[in-house]
Structure formats: C-alpha cells, structure tokens
Amino acid sequence: MHIRKYGQVRKTGMAVGAAAAVLAFSTACVAPGSETGPASTTAASQAAQGDDAQKRIAFFGFARANAFAVATWNGIEEYAKANNATAEFFDPNFDAQTQVQQIQDAVTSKRFDVFIVQANDGASVVPALRQAVAAGITVVAEFTPVGTAYDTADSQVPGVVTLVDVPTDNGKKLGELGVEACRSKNLDPCKVAYLEGMKSLPLDNARTEAAVKALEAADGVELVSRVEGGYTREGGRKAMQDVLQAQPDVNVVIGSSQAIAGAESVVKGKGVLLIGNGGSRQAVKAVQDGRWFATYYLPEKSAGAKAAELGLAKARGQQVEESNSETVLAPNDGKGTKEALAGVAGEYDE
Template sequence: MVPRWTALPALAAVALLATACVNPGTGGTTTAAPSTGSGGAKRIGFFGFAKANSFAAATFAGVEEYAKANNATAEFLDPNFDAQAQVQQLQDAVTAKRFDVFVVQANDGAAVVPAIRSAVQAGISVVVHFTPVGTRYDTADPQVDGTITLVDVPTLNGEGLGKLAVQACESKKLNPCQVGYLEGLKALPLDNARTQAAVGVLKSAPGVELKAQLEGGYTQESGRKAMQDVLQKDPGIDVVIGASQAILGAEAVAKDKDILYVANGASRQTVEAVRAGRWYAAYYLPVKTLGAKAAELGLSKALGKQVPATNIMTDVDPGKSMGTKDALAQVTGEYDE
C-alpha cells in the first residue's frame, strides 16, 4: 500500500487531469527556433504526471516536437503519479547531469522543491509547468529562485469558472439562477484554492444562488454520483460547474433537465460538446502548444538567452480560456480524454 503522504499528491495529478488514451500528434504549433549554440544537442528531461495521463502525454508531444525542430532531444521520465518517485527521478537526474533542461509537472509542488533547488544550483534550466511548485496557489511567480514558470494559476482558474457560470446564468435570464458546483477533491489544497475562488465569484454575483457544493471528482462515475445527489436535493438546478470528466457523468444523469454546463477541461471531446451547444462553456488551454512553449523557454535559457521568469498559460493563446461557443469556434482541442 502506498503511504498516504505519497498517495495524496498522486490524487492531485488525477484531480487535475484524467487518464485516458491520447492522440497528441495532431493540433498545436511549434514555435520558431531560438538560435542554436555550440556544444551539440541540448537535452530536455520532461518530468510529467504520468505517461498514461492524456494531458501529460499531449504536453510531452509539444515538448518533443519543439526539441526535434531545434537541435535538442526530449525524454519522458514517468513517475506514474507517484510523488516520491518523481522526487527521486529529479534527484537522480541532477546527480547524473543527464539534462540541460527540466520541464516539471509536479505531482506534489511542495515535495519537489529541494530537488528543483538543487537542479537550479547545478545550472539546469527548470521550467515549472501547469501546477505551481511551492505552497502558494494564487500566483504564477516562481516560488523557487532561478526557475521559470509556465503555469495555470489555480485561483485564476477558479475565478474563470465562476465567471463562466455567471454568464450562463445571465443567458438563462433567471432570478435567482441556481448553480451547482462539483468541486474536485476536498483533500487537496490546490482544489480548495480553486473552489474558494470560484465560490467567491458566484456569491458576489447578483441573482446567482449557489444551491449545491459537493465533491464531484474527476471521473464520470464520481460526476454521476454527485449529480444524483444534487438533483435529489435541488431538482431545479440551472447551471452546473465541474471537471470535464465529472460533467460527462452529470450530463448522463440529467438528460431531461434544462441545465447549462461549465467544464474545466480542454480535450477535443470537451471542445466538441461546447461547439455543439451541449455545454455552455469550458475553461480551455492549448495543451500541446503549451508543451512546445515550455521547451522553448527552457532551451532559450539553456542557450544563454533572456526569458521571462513568470509566464501564465492563458496568455499564450489569449481569448480562448473563457471558452464559450464563440470563443472556441476555431478550436478543436489538442488531446483526447
């Protein structure tokens, strides 16, 4: 049995993104190359959540594509959602001097801090990708000196979900408009920060009533169960927010209900549901493109170029994160659930 202190960070990765098959080879763009330096090909170590994770696989596809186009190599080091294993992989890679660049999707943002600090001290360019490294979830700024961030700030993500739900309520022209929030996992600090931000937006919006707030998880089954509980207590719910996987389950339970859904996800299936009008909106990120951007930042620094230390994912493809049908009109998504 995995001890609880390592199992919980593994849940954090699952909480962010569900495991599934992926076809990351389509979609996304490769950014223009930095000027190459002397000394041969640079080496990128991608410390992703897990190879079986669709989001991580699509991110690595972007990293690898950019590396190949820019005289570099890329390798996926797979901890399989195990935070302790990921820390060991980082430590071993620093000791062995295997890579010039680390791109890190931390399963436990606090646990990896010592290893990442050691990497910086060893002269490795470290890009913190998607989840913050450290204990704060309200900032994109590096929490380890010398690192580069390319993150989706959890509190900004929560605020975005709340704002989309308010827009959905406004479109229904109801007063009050009843909202159900299927939050992720209550045991996770990152999820709690996101939930608190979303709830703050909902509670401050005129005419919006937060009727249900319960754990929806990150699977269709957990979404079904949560939606059953919501409908039993509040059958007149108007808008439901949740992870894209949970929303798929919720939708299956409430087929005969006139509910607008707001999903936290960026898969092709999620984008299709929004563009088809089944769901009101989704918080969208171009996952493969962001992998290429991480590789660009890390390689540029390794080649001696000046790069910004703080980078926010929603700035890479502005105007798409608040993914209503209009905003996603030209978007297909860059990975599969």
C-alpha cells in the first residue's frame, strides 16, 4: 500500500508503488546512510573471487523521504553490514521513470551483485529488470508486485525473486477484519464504509474489489459507502465527512492508516470502529489503545532484511524460494487486531 499509502504522490506512474504501500504510509522520516557507493567493480569479477567475496546491493526504494521505504532500507543496510555486503539507496523521489533509468544505469555500471526493487510502477520496471537478470544480477522485487497481476506472489519476470504484499490478499483481509468488527458489535445490518486509496490506480482497484467481495459475502454486513480516502489525514477527514452526510449511522470504516487517522477526528465519540491499512508505530498504538479495531500490519524493516537475505543467498549460489509473501513475517498473517499486536511496536513512524 498498508502507499501507502505512502505520502503525497506527484505522478500517476509513480503512484502505483506509493499507493501499494498502504498502503499506506507517510513521508515523515529521512533515511540515514550514505548515497555514495564504493569504487566500481563488476559482478563478474566478484563472482570470480568466490561466494565469500563481499557483495554489493542496490536498493531502488520509493523515495528517501518516505518513512516506509526508510524502514525497508534500514533492514537491508543492517543485514548487509552483518553479512559481508554493502548497500546503496537509489532515490527516485516517487518518480517511476526516474527509477527505471536508475536501474538501467546500475546495470550498465556493473557495480552491483543484487538489486532490491520497491517499484513505484510495477509494470514500468519490467524491461529494466529483464535487462538486470540477463546481466547476471540477482533481483528481488520487494513489497510491490512487478508486472500487471495483482493477485499473486509468484514472480512475473523470469529470474526475479519476489517478497511482496499481494494487493488482493491485502484487500481480502481488510474486508475480513471489517466483518470481524461487525460481529463484535452484534449488529444486523452492520453498515460499513470503505475509503478507497486512489481510484486511478489498477493496484488500488484490485485491493478495493477484494475488500468489497469479502464484505459483501458476509451475512448481515452492508457496504453503504465507497469513497476515495487516499493516503493523507486530510483526505481521510474529508472522505469521512462525506460518508457521514449520507450515512450518519455508519458502524465500521476501513481505509489507509493515514486516511483512518484523519477519519478518527471526525467520528470521535460516535462509536464507529476503525480499521487501518498500514503498520506504523502510530497505527499499532491506536489498535493497542483501543482507538482502532485493527490495522493490516507488516513488519517492513524485517521485510527489508529478508529481501537482503534472499538476494545475497541467491547471489552466493544458494537455492532460495522464488515466490514469497511478506505476510509470513507478520503476526496473525497481517491481520493486526489488538490481540495479535500485543507486544508489537511497529517498525516505522508516519
């Protein structure tokens, strides 16, 4: 998305990755670490030195000003330092075409053994990643699916390892959490509003349709509103005001963690159960404090470390699973209820 979901999006192309973030996630932090890479060398020359030679990772994240991408980077950098590798963050600042050019330039430079790609636009990066694989570089697609299918963790580019959050799986779980919230209130019908991410994005539409399907399949649950809430507090606040004008007796509201944070100020004291899509420390605490019913939670710093682990293992000649879902890293398969998040702190700030 939980991109977000991710902060303010400046272009349609770049927004796909940002929204997938949920999913959502803010731009409050600035990443640590140097952007200056070590002296140039080739992947081939490193391979000739054997599997124990120091490896070099290039991380193509959403943006350095994005807290979610920063969490990913922190996990990558820490794992690299502990496992005889270096890492460098390439910052496209949410621009999909800039990211594609950075990947192509990194292939040409022959400086890196591993690419970890957090795609701003999963379709746009496909040709560049094919080029990287052909050049003998190990490629890991992290969080955002690479390709045009949003219902699978399977690799859509031959040779690319995935560690992704499947958008339709995310949406289905949000819908299921909505049903759980309704059951907790013992209402029939239970009225639910879904604050969509960005209707212009295919990835967001796939997530929305999966959530809607899960809600509509449940007896006694009525989806009364679908309004674009986006990935900002202001967007969520405005969307919630619109929902209440038409549905003043709504019982449950689902949206990105930022949109739900905005909606919270509008429904305070009305008994509305809130469900976020994002695993920031703030969202986790809102659930633990009982202000929100649940949030879809992924430990993103841990995911960054796992992506580095997969990439370095493959680059060193080890067998790794080609297709991987990030939800295996999360408690309760990502469904962050108060019980599931007991003792969890979250791994980034919004």
